[in-house]
Amino acid sequence: MTRRYVVIGNGIAGQTCAEELRKLDAEASIVMIAAEKHPLYNRVALPRYLRGQVRREKVFMRTAEDYATRNLEIHFETWVTDIDVREKVVRTNRDQSFPYDALLIATGGRPKPPPWPGSDQVSQVLGFQTIDDTDAIIARADSAERVLVMGGSFIGYELAEGVSYRKTAKVTWIMRGPWFLRYVLDEEGGRLCREMGEAQGVEFLTSDEVQK
DSSP states (O other), X not given: OOOEEEEEOOXXXXXXXXXXXXXXXXXXXXXXXXXXXXXXXXXXXXXXXXXXXXXXXXXXXXXXXXXXXXXXXXXXXXXXXXXXXXXTEEEETTXXXXXXXXXEEOOOOOXXXXXXXXXXXXXXXXXXXXXXXXXXXXXXXXXXXXXXXXXXXXXXXXXXXXXXXXXXXXXXEEOSSSSTTTTTSOHHHHHHHHHHHHHTTOEEEOSOOOOO
C-alpha cells in the first residue's frame, strides 16, 4: 500500500523531511503545502541580499522544477484551514483535501505585529523574515530619506546594518535597552557593536521606545 505523507511548510525543515522521505520510499505520495509563492530559499542569506552582496537568484536553494524531479507534489500560495486528525485529512483554502498516513507541521513563525497605537495605519511598517519582506525593504529604503529600525535584537542589527550599507537612507535604530543585545552582551560588547554601527552611519537611540 502506498504511504501518503503531507508536509505543511516549505522551509528547510519541511524540504529536508520531504526529500529524505523520497529517498526512503520511492513510491510514496508526498504532498507539500507552502504559504509562500517561492521555492525553498536561504533565509540566512537575506541580510547579504539586503546589503547587495548576493544576487537575488543566488538566495534560492531549489527551483520549481526540482520538486517535479523529486516527484514532490507542491502547492504554493496555499494555506491549511483545517486538520482532521480523526479522519487524517488536511484541508486548504483552495478547497483541496489531502489524506495522510503521516503529517509534518513545519510552518515556522511570523513576526508579531507592532503593538503601538497607530501602527496599523502606517503602510510603511515592514518585518524582516521572508524574501518578499526583503524585496519590499530594498524598494522602500532605496526611495526613502530615513528608515527607523525598532527593536534591539540581532534581526534588528542585521536590518539596520543592511539598510545603512546600501547608502541610500539615513538609518535610526531605537531600542529599549542601554545597548544592543543587553541580555547577551556586556556593556563593552554593546559599545563595540554601537561603534561598528555608527561607523556605517547608523544613529542609535537607546533606553527609549516607541509610544505611538
